[in-house]
Amino acid sequence: IESPHSPLLMYRGHRAELRIPRTLRHENGPALLLGGSQSWYETLMQYAGGLAIAESVGSDRALPLVINDGASPALVELLGLLGYGDNDLLRIAADAPARFRRLHVPSRLALGAEWVDPLLGRWYRGRLTASVAGGRKRKLYVKAVDARGVTIVNEPVVAEILSGSGYETFEPATATVREQVEAVANASHVIG
Numbered sequence: 001i002e003s004p005h006s007p008l009l010m011y012r013g014h015r016a017e018l019r020i021p022r023t024l025r026h027e028n029g030p031a032l033l034l035g036g037s038q039s040w041y042e043t044l045m046q047y048a049g050g051l052a053i054a055e056s057v058g059s060d061r062a063l064p065l066v067i068n069d070g071a072s073p074a075l076v077e078l079l080g081l082l083g084y085g086d087n088d089l090l091r092i093a094a095d096a097p098a099r100f101r102r103l104h105v106p107s108r109l110a111l112g113a114e115w116v117d118p119l120l121g122r123w124y125r126g127r128l129t130a131s132v133a134g135g136r137k138r139k140l141y142v143k144a145v146d147a148r149g150v151t152i153v154n155e156p157v158v159a160e161i162l163s164g165s166g167y168e169t170f171e172p173a174t175a176t177v178r179e180q181v182e183a184v185a186n187a188s189h190v191i192g
Helices: 040-047 050-056 073-081 118-131 155-164 177-185
Strands: 009-012 015-018 025-035 065-068 089-092 098-104 138-142 167-170 187-191
Touching: 025 040, 025 050, 025 089, 040 073, 050 118, 065 073, 065 098, 073 177, 118 177, 138 155, 155 167, 177 187
Parallel strands: 025 065, 025 098, 065 089, 138 167, 138 187
Antiparallel strands: 009 015
């Protein structure tokens, strides 16, 4: 079965064949592979989370970060909060692979939704809370986003009960990455 979304791989049974173009972009310096996705969950857990591994093993902070050219704007905003600007990013288009003299590929810290390494939460907390100013402590009810078919059937009733206990409804889908980080970093209680 051919994968129409990848110019690189053709899957046939248990074999993968590479389709490598005759001309490749060459990157001489070392770089750190992050990748990227339009999915916010994958961005947080799989791609930006690779920085947690790199930093925990003392990787050179000056290494450029390789991201997909079509990576979500949320990933770029998140990397900005972590101190990485556009000059720190190497964007690679899906239809224009590149060859690297040395490419660091960090392990992943999450296995789907079943398992997340505790390092990831501690790393995000340590790195991101430093990037937002302290605000008033508040109780948050994080409204469920209809992802993967997960919904709260009586959500208006739940929100009303929580509101009576001092919880504010927070909708991450309508907030920027910075607003999400600030809301959670400054919360005294979070229910979601």
